[in-house]
Amino acid sequence: MRLLRIINSPYPFIYNLQSVLIPGGVTFLLIAIIAPFGFAQMSLTARMVYAVVFGGLISVSILIVVEGLKRFRPDWVDEDRWTVGRELILVLIVLGVISFLIFILLQFTGITEVSGLALLFYAVLTTVGISVFPIIILVLYEKYTLEKRKAEHASKLSAALVQHSSTSSSHTEFIDFYGENGKLELKLKPTEIYLLKTDGNYVEVFYEEGGYVKKHLIRNRLKVLAKQLPTDGFFQAHKSYVVNGHAILKIDGNARNYELTLRRVDVKVPVSRARAAALPGFLNSMETNT
Numbered sequence: 001m002r003l004l005r006i007i008n009s010p011y012p013f014i015y016n017l018q019s020v021l022i023p024g025g026v027t028f029l030l031i032a033i034i035a036p037f038g039f040a041q042m043s044l045t046a047r048m049v050y051a052v053v054f055g056g057l058i059s060v061s062i063l064i065v066v067e068g069l070k071r072f073r074p075d076w077v078d079e080d081r082w083t084v085g086r087e088l089i090l091v092l093i094v095l096g097v098i099s100f101l102i103f104i105l106l107q108f109t110g111i112t113e114v115s116g117l118a119l120l121f122y123a124v125l126t127t128v129g130i131s132v133f134p135i136i137i138l139v140l141y142e143k144y145t146l147e148k149r150k151a152e153h154a155s156k157l158s159a160a161l162v163q164h165s166s167t168s169s170s171h172t173e174f175i176d177f178y179g180e181n182g183k184l185e186l187k188l189k190p191t192e193i194y195l196l197k198t199d200g201n202y203v204e205v206f207y208e209e210g211g212y213v214k215k216h217l218i219r220n221r222l223k224v225l226a227k228q229l230p231t232d233g234f235f236q237a238h239k240s241y242v243v244n245g246h247a248i249l250k251i252d253g254n255a256r257n258y259e260l261t262l263r264r265v266d267v268k269v270p271v272s273r274a275r276a277a278a279l280p281g282f283l284n285s286m287e288t289n290t
Contacts, residue, residue, distance in 0.1 A: 007085035010256035011143055012273070013077065015066055023094075024059030028052060036126055037102070038112040054105065061097045066090075080238065080272050082256060084143055091135050099124040147255040154253030160283060161248060175228045177205060177218055185218045190230055194247045194265050198222045198240035206265050213264045235282045238272045245286045251279075 031039050031051035039047050069077050069090075076086070103123040106112055114122055175193070177186040188207050195206040202217045203225050218225065226234070226242045236242050243260060250261040258271035258279060271279055 006140075006143075007083065007088075009084050009143065010254040011082055011084045011087050011139070012146060012256050013079040013082040013087075019066070020059045020063050023062055023098075024055040027058045027098075028055035031055070037106055037123070042111075050109075050111075054102070057101055057105070058098055061101050062094055065094055065097055080257065080270060084139060087139055088136065091132075091139070095128055095131055096124075099127040102127060143255045147253075150253030150255060150258070152253075154251045154258055157251045157258075157280060157283060161251070177220075177225055177228065179219045181219070186216055190233055190244070191246075193229070193234075194244050194262060195267060195269065196222060196225055196229075196242040197267065206267070208264075232285060235275075235279070237269050237275055237279075241269045243269050245282060 028051045030036065031054055032048060035042075035047060039050060042050070066077075100120075100123075103120045106119060106123065107115060112119065112122075174187050174189055176184055177188070179185050186205060186207065188205075192208045193205065194208065194213060195204075197204045197206070199217065202219050203222050205216045205218060205225075207214060207216070222240065222242065226236065229242065233245055234242055235245050237260060243262065247262045247265065248260050249263045252259045252261065257273055258276055260269040260271060262269065
């Protein structure tokens with residue numbers, strides 16, 4: 001059960017130039033120094049040439065795998081839903097591609113006397129055997145380190161929250177929320193609005209009325225309704241969430257992003273990686289305008 005929680009726990013989707021170049025560099029060093037697959041029988045010059053070729057092809061294969069997934073399975077590589085389990089699956093996919101590529105190259109060059117399925121098995125076993133356990137340890141270590149770092153930062157942000165109720169806002173004018181059909185759905189003051197949340201083709205508006213927090217569905221796009229809100233009091237935390245900054249009670253952090261807890265609303269609001277950097281500035285501006 002604990003293992004399942006770890007596998008499903010948040011993890012940042014990290015894909016940059018280093019993600020492509022480092023595995024290629026490691027491959028170069030493995031061939032040049034450890035010299036598996038019969039490379040030890042070659043001269044140093046020939047081994048270096050093969051190390052450069054193999055390292056380059058490994059980097060290219062990683063680029064193709066990740067870009068292919070982003071193009072054909074963008075839902076699966078969604079940064080805001082990335083987990084430890086998905087990271088490990090991606091690692092295994094990349095290792096599989098690398099193993100097959102090494103098999104093709106070895107079969108074509110004839111460096112080793114082994115061939116056919118035996119060579120394929122040998123390539124997979126050696127590649128995975130060298131890589132998989134260090135990678136798993138690295139992923140879990142990065143998860144722990146990033147989670148600790150993000151939790152500490154979230155704690156500081158929580159401590160810096162402006163502890164006042166939403167009634168402290170200077171905005172008193174009413175905001176009209178219309179549906180796609182042009183019908184007026186809600187007429188609210190900014191201080192009465194807690195959260196806007198996308199729900200399919202609708203937006204859920206969480207608001208206060210008569211001392212209670214209520215929820216109303218409006219058929220419209222979040223982008224359209226959010227334009228009605230004052231920019232100095234509301235924060236676009238995620239493509240699916242806009243939150244009243246005065247309603248934020250607590251900020252938590254995990255390895256992937258932040259999560260907002262609101263007063264009187266039983267909804268955890270995720271902060272996307274794209275919006276995380278803007279959160280401290282937003283909180284500071286709220287404090288300045290109070």
